[in-house]
Amino acid sequence: MFKNTTTNYGVVAILLHWLMAVAILFLFGLGLYMVELTYYDAWYKGSLDLHKSIGVSLFLLLVIRFAWRLFNPTPAPVDNAPSAKKLNQVAHYMHLLLYVVMLCLMLTGYFISTADGRSIDVFGLFSMPALPISIDQQEDIAGEIHFWLAWSLITFAGVHALAAFKHHFINKDRTLIRMFKVSETSSLGK
Template structure:
């Protein structure tokens, strides 16, 4: 399989980042929902959020690399069978997913740094608290983080349904291209 994207399909780097981000987002969502229900004496009460934050910061780095990769290796053009509204919808949908993901991660960062303390990443290094002590920072960022996370997960589910629609109803190569197969 090719490393870079071509005019007919995605390359290994794009495919790996796409599916890796998808798996990570859904895993973080599940972990987040699970950890907020932990009681005070649960041994995961500290470990769960620490893991969630560490994975979230690694995801932020991967997303930054993913945006950079789109400039280094542009995605294949939309299929010729797409009409103008489908092309526009695809562009706007991808933009919404990217912006939503970055907004969720920024809100998560603002929750974690509200008290002016940095965020340790798997105990290897610490991301400093650059923004802290804003009025109601943790509470407001927490509400935003929760709603954006729901929005991203629902929108990602719709994104998956659209890919399945292209595959099973339209019989086009949209899904196959993201699986590394030729259009």
């Protein structure tokens, strides 16, 4: 139930997937909102602090997700027909691309936030320290890259969602269902 099997995702993988999806969509919306604020807007600092805290939390979830993937089987694709093997490879590389873009997006967010040498306060629980060095115009350079990575991630996530809907509505297979429902045949230790 908690762990993945060779045919289904477990509760932990499903929760990590959906927590991250919701956080990414929220951060993207908050980011769009934040860029419209001026320094004198009432929620300017609050929105930045929230964005940074959720961003660091999302990074921690990504690390947990990487670790979970290392120690759990990845369920096999639903369609193992010879004609689907190439598409399954494309899906695998798309997932890798999503992970790389997420990681780079989080790193650029860190470089923006710590460009002035200050650590990032995470919901008042702990601080993520800044690196002891920085480069000229670090905030501006990282900000430009962060902007394009954010749009790339949302685009790739949209393609990912459309592919899941295609599997559900056109192929009529279990690909999408597996990310919502733990199979009744999964057991606690499997």
